[in-house]
Amino acid sequence: MDLEKNLEKYAELAVKVGINLQEKEGLIIAGNTDTLPLVRKIAKKAYEAGAKHVELLLDDDDISLMRYTYGKDFVFDDYPQWKVNALEEMYKDNYHHLIVKAPNPELLKDIDGEIIARSQKSSSKAMAAISKYRMTGFTKWTIIAMPSTAWAKSVFPELDDKVAVEKLWEKVFAATRIDQEDPVKAWELHDKNLKKYRNYLNDKEFEKLVLKGPGTDLEVYLAEGHFWMGGSKESQSGCSYVANMPTEEVFTTPHKLKVNGKLKATKPLSVNGKLVENFGFEFKDGQVVDFYAEKGYEVIKNLLENDEGARYLGEIALVQDDSPISNTGILFNNTLFDENASCHFALGKSYAYAMRNGSNLSQEELIAKGANDSLIHVDFMVGGPELEITAYEKDGNVVKLFEKGNWIF
Structure with missing residues (x-):
């Protein structure tokens, strides 16, 4: 497997088919530190497609865990309003949202579930005012994923870290059709097939x-x-995008x-x-x-x-x-x-x-x-x-x- 070549194809697919970025649109890329090798390639593809600006929102699993481990009690009932305001301003300014996940499925396994629930509830309440932008198609959005060591080990616990990550990459590339010669064309055909079922059910x-x-x-x-x-959606501006890859x-x-x-x-x-x-x-x-x-x-x-x-x-x-x-x-x-x-x-x-x-x-x-x-x-x-x-x-x-x-x- 040529990982670098496949990462290039993955980045191109995310920009061309996932977000379907148009010239002079802005792009928000959200990810954590594990996603940087792919995020950098996505940013390059976005600028090549004519992006007016690429804004990176970066998290770190270790710092996220520190918040739950050492944060004072009041931390979990508060969500920074400036984060909400910033996203809303970017959405209004024709920015679209690409989320790259490299998850650890049990990052918070030792944290009190009540604290997690409080934190999730406060962030959901704060973000409710701007969820309408994505829920109504005003803002195009896409979620993709790439292996982290923690994720790969949860799937293949019997393998050593490097082999587990390589094995999971193979599965991710197969699921997203990156392993095909022309992933963009493969997604176009796949989209047509999903529309067949969608149209039948709507009729x-x-x-x-x-x-x-x-x-x-x-x-x-x-x-x-x-x-x-099913498959691609249309934004309010009439531009197709794919919210989940794979779907x-x-x-x-x-x-x-x-x-x-x-x-x-x-x-x-x-x-x-x-x-x-x-x-x-x-x-x-x-x-x-x-x-x-x-x-x-x-x-x-x-x-x-x-x-x-x-x-x-x-x-x-x-x-x-x-x-x-x-x-x-x-x-x-x-x-x-x-x-x-x-x-x-x-x-x-x-x-x-x-x-x-x-x-x-x-x-x-x-x-x-x-x-x-x-x-x-x-x-x-x-x-x-x-x-x-x-x-x-x-x-x-x-x-x-x-x-x-x-x-x-």
Whole structure:
């Protein structure tokens, strides 16, 4: 594997397809110190594409951990307003946001979950005022990932550090189609295929879906005016972009108040620096009324206590089991990848653009149609080779969508 060549291709893909940066647009790159080799290449590609400025927002895992270990109690209930103001000013000034993650799935494993929850809640509250820029497509945004040693070792604990990182790079390049001769062209073809499913679902305008699998028996009504999304999105300026790379999903908005039954996660979840394993939920009239977790029970409890909307669903996404990410045969311990290997739901906020004309509707209008509002949006995986999904049209006609974890058409 020629790592340098692939990094160049990855950077080009992020700029040309992910953000689809246009001349005289600005670019914000957010990452940590582990991401710098890739971030520098992205910055170069951005300037070559005509960026007016590239702004780097850099974090460091060690300093982040110091904050939780040594920070005074008041630290976790406060989020710097200047950070919010700066992002908002950049968004208004035609800057777009590229997030490069090199995660440590258990960075905060020894930190009190209540402190993490307080910190996450204060940052979510502060950022709520500007989330609309990304949620409505005003600002283009993309999330990509690269291996850190900690992440690679969580996936391949039996390998030494260097080999584990190399092995994870191979899997990341396969999942993002970087291993193909022309990744940009490969993504164009992939995008067309996802649009095939998206268009079918939008044409049908199904009323509800029923999911059945081990530990799962769930009825999900879809929000009034829901709109299926898949692959690239269009910004308000009419420019396409891909928010998640990789992506294998088509997703929409469930009705906040019309979800009933049991739902079991099929993959672990890494959230707020902690792993949650073997967990599931029971819903009644849309609300989580019970849940369990073999590991990370407090993490789920704290998530659900963020606000009233945290106990309701904001997204349903369909991903067939036979996909490039699932076919790698590994658990990535990273939601960006694992959610695109599996059907999934999200607790919390709905995306406005996953509603018809949603970007032009007020939050009150979206809620009236069944969309959810919350400080959080946390995806968790429920798919697998035993999942069956049946759709119901408004006239009662029944259509099978998934059998043995895969699309039937």
